Structures are given as C-alpha cells and as structure tokens.
Amino acid sequence: QVQVVQSGSELKKPGASVKVSCKTSGYTFTDYAMNWVRQAPGQGLEWMGWINTNTGNPTYAQGFTGRFVFSLDTSVSTAYVQISSLKAEDTAVYYCARQSARGVLDYWGQGTLVTVSS
Amino acid sequence: DIQMTQSPSTLSASVGDRVTITCRASQSISDWLAWYQQEPGKAPKLLIYKASSLESGVPSRFSGSRSGTEFTLTISSLQPDDFATYYCQQYNDYPRTFGQGTKVEIK
Numbered sequence: 001q002v003q004v005v006q007s008g009s010e011l012k013k014p015g016a017s018v019k020v021s022c023k024t025s026g027y028t029f030t031d032y033a034m035n036w037v038r039q040a041p042g043q044g045l046e047w048m049g050w051i052n053t054n055t056g057n058p059t060y061a062q063g064f065t066g067r068f069v070f071s072l073d074t075s076v077s078t079a080y081v082q083i084s085s086l087k088a089e090d091t092a093v094y095y096c097a098r099q100s101a102r103g104v105l106d107y108w109g110q111g112t113l114v115t116v117s118s
Numbered sequence: 119d120i121q122m123t124q125s126p127s128t129l130s131a132s133v134g135d136r137v138t139i140t141c142r143a144s145q146s147i148s149d150w151l152a153w154y155q156q157e158p159g160k161a162p163k164l165l166i167y168k169a170s171s172l173e174s175g176v177p178s179r180f181s182g183s184r185s186g187t188e189f190t191l192t193i194s195s196l197q198p199d200d201f202a203t204y205y206c207q208q209y210n211d212y213p214r215t216f217g218q219g220t221k222v223e224i225k
C-alpha cells in the first residue's frame with residue numbers, strides 16, 4: 001500500500017535552515033510528481049510548488065522562490081524541502097503530497113511542524 | 119493566478135443534515151476541481167476529483183457538481199466524522215490554488 005511518511009517536528013532559530021523529508025513506499029517513486037503544501041497555524045492550505053520526480057525539475061509558486069529548495073533522493077524514494085534563512089512567518093505545518101496521474105493530490109504525508117522562534 | 123472563492127467560511131449543522139459548500143473559480147477551469155477534507159491535526163484527504171468523481175473508499179453521501187465556474191460539494195446526510203474543514207483546489211493551471219476553506223461545525 002502507498003505510504004508517505006514525513007520527518008518529525010523541528011524547532012529552529014531565526015536565520016537557521018531546516019530540511020524536511022518525505023519518504024514514500026508502495027509505488028514507483030519516479031512515476032508520480034511530488035507537491036509541497038504549507039499550512040500556517042489556524043490558516044488554510046497554500047500550494048508551494050512541485051517537483052518532477054523523473055527529471056528532478058522543481059517548480060515553485062510565487063512566494064516560495066529563493067529560500068525554498070525541493071530535492072530528491074530517488075535511491076530511497078524520498079523528497080525533501082529545504083528552507084534557509086528561516087523567519088518567524090515560516091512557522092507552519094509542511095505537507096508533501098503525491099500527485100496522481102489524474103493531477104490531484106491523492107496521498108499526503110502526515111505533515112511536519114516547523115517552528116521558528118528565538 | 120486563478121482565485122478560488124469558497125462559501126460559507128463556517129457552517130453549523132446537525133447530524134443528518136444535508137450540507138452544501140460552494141467554490142467559485144475566477145476563470146474557467148473546466149472540470150479540474152478537487153475537494154479535500156481535513157480533520158483537526160490531520161493531513162487533508164482527497165474526497166472528489168474532476169468536479170464530480172468520488173475517490174475510492176469515500177462514502178457515497180459525498181458528491182460534487184459543476185455549473186460553469188461554480189462548484190458544489192454536497193454531503194447528503196451529515197455524519198459525526200464529517201465535522202471537519204473542507205477545501206476546494208483547482209488543478210487546471212499552475213500555480214495550483216486552494217479555496218480558503220469551509221469549517222463544518224456541530225450546531
């Protein structure tokens with residue numbers, strides 16, 4: 001069965017970096033794109049972008065360019081998002097979600113809470 | 119960017135009620151509209167894709183429809199597990215965009 005498991009919560013200081021992992025199993029990793037979605041505390045869902053797991057080519061939504069980097073390690077079927085120069089407003093739950101052949105997000109990770117606080 | 123406007127923001131209902139949530143796109147997205155359910159502290163779950171297709175395993179009390187650029191999610195008879203927040207999302211174009219969410223509360 002398809003599983004998408006993310007790394008655990010992180011507490012970081014402003015200016016630091018964090019790398020969130022999204023490990024998948026139960027399907028061929030390179031057959032499906034991976035999306036990233038952010039949810040700030042008490043807020044709605046915000047699409048961050050996606051990465052083509054076949055080519056490694058990332059696409060970022062406006063507002064997620066520069067400090068955000070999507071990457072892959074296909075040998076372990078894992079996607080990553082790295083956020084640098086962390087700010088308090090980066091505090092949020094970050095989700096990875098598989099993009100199905102139909103284009104929708106059919107399997108989601110459990111979410112990773114990143115807290116940025118001094 | 120395509121804007122997705124959901125209404126209402128909050129809805130109070132009782133078990134057994136018929137519930138309707140609306141999502142309007144700022145431009146044509148054909149049928150490329152999905153609905154997700156998010157329970158508190160959990161990841162979103164796909165309910166409906168292509169405006170009206172029910173995801174496998176989702177109860178048949180959930181249904182979706184489209185009229186032009188207006189989309190509707192209907193829960194025919196609200197159950198205790200259905201008290202959650204619902205989001206629409208267009209996947210016609212990039213960037214993908216979500217509605218702001220509709221919280222279904224117990225009346």
